[in-house]
Amino acid sequence: MSIGATTLPSSPTLxxxxWPTRNEAGLAALRAIVLMAVGSALLTISAKVQVPLPFVPMTMQTLVVLLIGATYGWRLGGATVALYLLQGALGMPVFANTPPMIAGPAYFAGPTGGFLFGFLAAALVMGFMAERGWDRSLLRVALMMTIGHAVILFAGFCWLSVLLPVAKAWSVGIVPFIAATFVKTALAVALMQAAWSITRRGGKSA
Incomplete structure (x- = not known):
């Protein structure tokens, strides 16, 4: 008697x-390209909506990252954030405070580099949890978004601790964002709950 590997159940994301995936390879590729382009554009726009701070500007990117991961799933969400990071690495001015002359790979070595890689990790975590149904109940989605923000802040803090003394990294990389993190977490939860409520109503009336 052989025991096969246990596979975790996967739920459809929002x-x-x-926009269900089609069996046709061409349509599936087109769907992925469109969604990745839209997601990376939203990330770029959210990077420009910011409150200037001395080391790390406060933007709406964390909210958008979490929503992309939660609505796209871990594969497509991760690929979308990876595309965004690739655009920045290639010199496109997609990051916060990046005119073309300072965009590029060197930007990742700056104080925001850890947060950027945290975006990718958070999108993967959000997508994985969403595919297990965590995006559909109020308490679970609240915990899910809290975890996502914690992943981003932890990654950012770790890299800042390399560039700055630990106490300084904490004071400039974590403390200024605590209140905004609570607000953006609540907003992400509200948006996810509203989106699912509309989707369910639409499904019942169809």
Missing amino acids: VGLL
């Missing part, structure tokens, strides 16, 4: 329900 985008997966609204």
Whole structure:
């Protein structure tokens, strides 16, 4: 008697329900390209909506990252954030405070580098949890978004601790963002709950 590997159940994400994947390879590729382009554009726009701070500007990117991961799933969400990071690495001015002359790989060595890689990790975590149904109940989605923000802040703090003394990294990389993190977490939860409520109503009336 052989025991096979246990596979965790996967639930459709919000985008997966609204725009299901087709069997045709061409249509599936087109879907992925469109969604990745839209997601990376939203990340770029959210990077420019910011409150200037001495080391790390406060932007709406963390909110958008978490929503992309939660609605796209871990594969497509991770690929979308990876595309965004690649655009910045290639010199496109997609990051916060990046005119073309200072965009590029060197930007990742700056104080925001850890947060950027935290975006990718958080999108993967959010997508994985969403595919297990964590995006559908109020308490679970609140915990899910809290974990996502914690992943981003932890990654950012770790890299800042390399560049700055630990106490300084904490004071400039974590403390100024605590209040905004609570607000953006609550907003992400509200948006996810509203989106699922509309989707469920639409499904019942169809």
